Amino acid sequence: MSPRTRHAVLLGTAVAAVAVALAGGVSAQAAAANLSATFAQTSVWTGGYGAGYTIANRGDAPATGWTVEFDLPAGTAVSNSWNSVETRSGQHYKFSNAGFNGTVGPGASVSFGITVAGSGLPAGCTVNGLPCAGGQVTTPPPTTTTTRPPTTTTTPPPAGDTVNVSTAAQLQAALANAVPGQAIKLAAGTYRGSFVTTKAGTAAKPITLSGPANAVLINDGPSGDAPDCPTPTPGWDSGYGLWLSGAPYWTLAGFTVQESKKGIVADNSPHTTIDGVTVHHIDEEAIHFRRSSADSVLKNSTITYTGLVQPGYGEGVYLGSANSNWACHGNSGGVDRGDRIQVLDNHIGPFVAAEPIDVKEGTFDGVIRGNTFDGRGISGENSADSWIDVKGIGYTIEDNTGTFASPGVFANGYENHNTSTSPSFDNGCGNVWRNNKSDLGGVGAYAIRISSVSKCAANPNVVYASNTVTNAESGLTNIPVTP
Structure with missing residues (x-):
């Protein structure tokens, strides 16, 4: 090729590049994730505390995995963790995402929790090797464009509105006006007030209320004249941290409820999903599925410090009435x-003053699986002296881990009772225990004590040999074990 020809080709290429730049502008900066990790204590007691990290994505592309690392001072150690994969080298801790929470979309967040023995706080935090405060959000350079004639385009509406709230008044308005398919997102901060909704989602379009662990709901009530039976009533504040009443198909995720009469109450609200919430320092019970709130799920959540006013009435999770x-x-x-409720992979205790889970008569076919029960602080009042009291029918209780240590009053790990009711049910019958690990701390009699034997002859309770127990006064169970 001659020099003249080569010059012509280069000139033509340059002109074409200029034309492309003028037509489409300078190309935008490549999309990228931008993660931050925020630490917050959720509860503090003598000798330790509970806490969590919220990993947020401030970038404009999904993050497909995360790892949070930090150091703890000598004398302080992580004793338990959830919603993450933990590794440790001396005082250096690393927490990577679990299988279900590795993807963090733009503007979204996930969280994991820890229980810490000792009072020292994390230091030197990094997320994916960068400071936990997150990288600086970059702004793409201005683009150069040519002026074009206006064009008319039609943009479809988003699939489900998003309502961002940052004040108590905004949250109350969002709850009062929620519609199927809507996503209500809490900003970090403290929300004080009465938070209740009577709006229903649908199976195809559930309503979501979500926020980071440091979005905290507090109800300083109750106040006003209460009705004979609890129902949302003008002029009366129930004192509940969050109340769903006649509001099925809601998903509650990530945030914290504390310092309220009750934590989260679902009344006549079937198909409620509670995922990754923290509930602590509650006067009575933490979470109550009530008035036939069937087919609901509680998972990946943390409950501590309940029953602060009347210890025998401070259940962690209350199924039915x-x-x-x-x-x-x-x-x-x-x-x-309250049938077919699932309680999965939660951390309940310490200082839950009544049972971590109370399964009431007249409820059927629930699943209690993969939970960790810390029995410290069980009061012994009003027969609150076990991790779970089962009066329901046909429950599967499996793969749970329970421990007990002082202080507290403890009789048995899991207790079972038959309660007479009208209409008549075989309450306390047909329940199955398998692969539960129990450490009774040298105080409790049996890991699993079945009192409904003769009354359940037609639908017996079954305790499998896969259950194990240590430090029991009497042994695994008081009935024959099924291989």
Whole structure:
């Protein structure tokens, strides 16, 4: 090729490049994830504390994995963790995403929790090798464009509106006006007030309320004149941290509820999903599925410090209602039918003053799996002296780990009772225990004590040999073990 020809080709290429730049502008900066990790204590007690990290993506592309690392001072150690994969080298800790929470979309967040023995706080935090404060959000350089005639385009509406809230008043308005498919997102901060909704989602379009662990709901109530049976009433504040009433198909995720009369209450709200929430320092029970809030799920959540006012009434998780309360809450043929509720992979305790899980009569076919129970602080009042009391029917209780140590009052790991009701059910019958690990701390009698034997002859309870126990006064169970 002659020099003249080569010059012509180069000139033509340059002109073409200029034309492309003028037509489309300077190309935008490549999309990238930008992760930060925020630490927050959720509860503090003598000798330790509970805490969590919220990993947020401030970038404009999804993050497909995360690892948070930090150091703890000598004398302080992580004793338990959840929603992450933990590794340790001396006082250096590394927490990587679990299989279900590795992807963090732009503007989204995930969290994991830890229980710490000692008072020292994390230092030198990094996320994916960068400071936990996150990289600086970059702004693409201005683009150069040519002026074009206006064009008319049609943009479809988003699939489900997003409502961002940062104040208590905004949250109350969002709850009052929620519609199916809507996503309500809490900013970090403290929200004080009465938070209740009576709006229903649908199976195809559930309503979501989500936020980071340092988005904290507090209800300083109750106040006003309460109705005979709890129902949202003008002029009355229930004192509940968050109340779903006649509001099925909600998903609650990530945030914290504390310093309220009750934590989260679902009344006549089936298909409620509670995922990754923290509930602590509650006067009574932390989470209550009530008035036939069937087919609901509680998972990946942390509950500590309940029953601060009346210890025997401070359950971690309450499924259904005692038959003595069916006059108020028995909305299914006179019975509170909180059936098929699943309680999965939660950390409950320490200082849950009543049972970590109380399964009430008249409820059927639930699943309690993969939970960790820390029995410290169980009060012994009002028969609160076990990790779980089962009066329901047909429950599967498996793969849980329970421990007990002072202080507290402890009788057995799992207790089972048959309660007479009308209409008559075989309460306390047909339940199955398998692959549960129990450490009774040298105090409790049996890991699993079955009291409903003769009354359950037609639908017996089954304790499999895969259950194990240590430090028990009497042994694994008081009934024959099934291989």
